[in-house]
Amino acid sequence: MRKVFVSAVLLSLASLAAGPKFDSNKMIGGASAPITLEVFSSFDCPHCRIFHEDIEPRLMNDYVLHGKLCLISREFPLPAPAHPYARDVAIYATAAARLGKYQVVADTMFRTQNSWALSGKWWEAMATVLTADEQKKVQALAKDPGVVAEVNNDLAQGEHDGVNSTPTIFLTAHGQRTALPPGSPNYELLKSLLDNSLSK
Amino acid sequence: MTSPNGNILRAGALLLRVLLGGIFIYAAWTKLHTPWEVFAISIDSYQILPLRAVELVARSLPWFELLVGILLLAGLWLRSAAVATSLLLGVFFGLMVRAFATGQQINCGCFGPGELISWKTLLRDGSLLAGSLALTWMAFVRRRRAA
Numbered sequence: 001m002r003k004v005f006v007s008a009v010l011l012s013l014a015s016l017a018a019g020p021k022f023d024s025n026k027m028i029g030g031a032s033a034p035i036t037l038e039v040f041s042s043f044d045c046p047h048c049r050i051f052h053e054d055i056e057p058r059l060m061n062d063y064v065l066h067g068k069l070c071l072i073s074r075e076f077p078l079p080a081p082a083h084p085y086a087r088d089v090a091i092y093a094t095a096a097a098r099l100g101k102y103q104v105v106a107d108t109m110f111r112t113q114n115s116w117a118l119s120g121k122w123w124e125a126m127a128t129v130l131t132a133d134e135q136k137k138v139q140a141l142a143k144d145p146g147v148v149a150e151v152n153n154d155l156a157q158g159e160h161d162g163v164n165s166t167p168t169i170f171l172t173a174h175g176q177r178t179a180l181p182p183g184s185p186n187y188e189l190l191k192s193l194l195d196n197s198l199s200k
Numbered sequence: 201m202t203s204p205n206g207n208i209l210r211a212g213a214l215l216l217r218v219l220l221g222g223i224f225i226y227a228a229w230t231k232l233h234t235p236w237e238v239f240a241i242s243i244d245s246y247q248i249l250p251l252r253a254v255e256l257v258a259r260s261l262p263w264f265e266l267l268v269g270i271l272l273l274a275g276l277w278l279r280s281a282a283v284a285t286s287l288l289l290g291v292f293f294g295l296m297v298r299a300f301a302t303g304q305q306i307n308c309g310c311f312g313p314g315e316l317i318s319w320k321t322l323l324r325d326g327s328l329l330a331g332s333l334a335l336t337w338m339a340f341v342r343r344r345r346a347a
Contacts, residue, residue: 162314165305178234179314181242181307188251189244193237 023150025097026073028060033070034173035063035197040076040158041167043089044117048167049110051184058187068198073106075154076166085122090151092126095141096134104129173197209338216335217272220285223328224269230312231262242309246295264288282336289329296322 022038024031037059041048056071063069075094077086089109096105108129109122116122127135141147161170165182171193172178180190231239240258243249249257268288271281292310299306300317308317308325315321 164314165307165316168314178238179312180238181245181309181313182316183241183245183306185241186244186251189237189240189254193235193241196235196237 022072022074022154023094023097023102025100026094026102027070028072028103029064029070030067031070033064033068035068035194036070036072036172038072038074038170038172039167040074040154040161040163040169042076042078042083042086043093043106043109043122044083044086044113045078045166046113047184049113051167051169052106052110055184055187055190059190062191063194069194073102074158075151076158076163076168077151077155078166085117085120087151089122089126090154091148092123092138092142094150095138095144095147096126096130098141098147099134099137101130101134101138171197174200209341213278213335213338216331216338217275217278220328220332220335221269221272224265224272224285226269227311228262228266228269231258232266234312238313239309242307242313245304245306245309246299247304248295279336279339282332282339286329286332286336289325289332293322293325293329296325 039048039051041051059069059071064071075090077083077090080087093102093105093109096102105126108125109116112125116125126138130138158168161168162179163182167184168182169180169185170177171180174197180193236255236258239262240254243254243258244251264284265288268281268284271277272285296308296317300322304317306317307313308315308321310321310325
């Protein structure tokens with residue numbers, strides 16, 4: 001009994017040491033990469049779109065493809081009523097992640113952000129990159145308490161970490177987690193930060 | 201014998217020195233314990249300096265804040281330290297007002313990342329600027345009285 005208790009405590013400590021939990025379907029790059037960037041974002045946030053479309057592809061080419069960086073998307077849907085669709089889109093994108101379709105859905109939602117954020121027709125935008133069968137599965141998964149809980153957990157984790165604006169990025173290197181100032185950072189500065197972290 | 205007004209002035213100056221000195225040292229520490237690029241990203245979000253200047257400011261300003269904080273706490277070169285504090289806070293406050301007035305939702309960069317410019321930060325930095333100007337005035341008045 002005592003051994004079981006000790007093992008449970010050790011496992012808990014190990015999971016705490018591993019840092020906040022995240023969805024592996026929302027991860028780009030290997031978990032063994034020396035540095036990790038967690039990006040808390042909202043699909044209707046213009047600065048998140050800039051990060052997704054301008055910064056992420058450069059990170060992919062310069063770091064992720066070389067096994068140096070792991071990029072993790074975390075949901076931080078901005079609150080209603082100012083952001084009426086952000087939460088639903090986050091939940092459905094998380095549902096799509098269960099089918100391995102997160103990146104393609106994220107690309108589409110950010111690319112068409114200007115349109116659906118005004119019209120409210122976000123499902124129509126998302127559905128364009130899903131087959132009929134996938135659409136049904138995503139709609140069913142979006143009602144899954146586990147999917148909703150994942151979005152809620154990301155949101156709670158962000159609030160716990162002091163996120164008050166999107167995108168907010170956390171850099172983890174050498175076991176240390178550092179928050180970057182909110183917003184889409186200048187790529188040269190971000191690159192310098194990552195290069196210095198890698199060279200330590 | 202010291203006049204009551206002189207004692208009040210001295211006590212007020214001491215209080216402001218400790219307060220501003222402590223805040224400057226804390227502000228420097230929050231920047232120096234993270235990589236310089238983190239502060240540089242905050243400075244860059246104000247969109248007023250070219251990248252080279254952003255790097256220079258990000259690398260040097262925290263050390264200057266630390267120096268000013270130590271001088272204020274120690275009471276050394278008080279007039280120079282008080283003037284430097286007022287100038288720094290004047291520039292910070294001006295930039296924050298400009299960002300707030302133009303609707304930029306950016307990190308103030310005052311005490312590390314995560315603090316958006318708001319009425320609260322403006323009130324705080326405005327109060328610090330007022331305190332710093334009062335300290336500068338006291339430092340010069342005391343010097344004139346001593347002479």
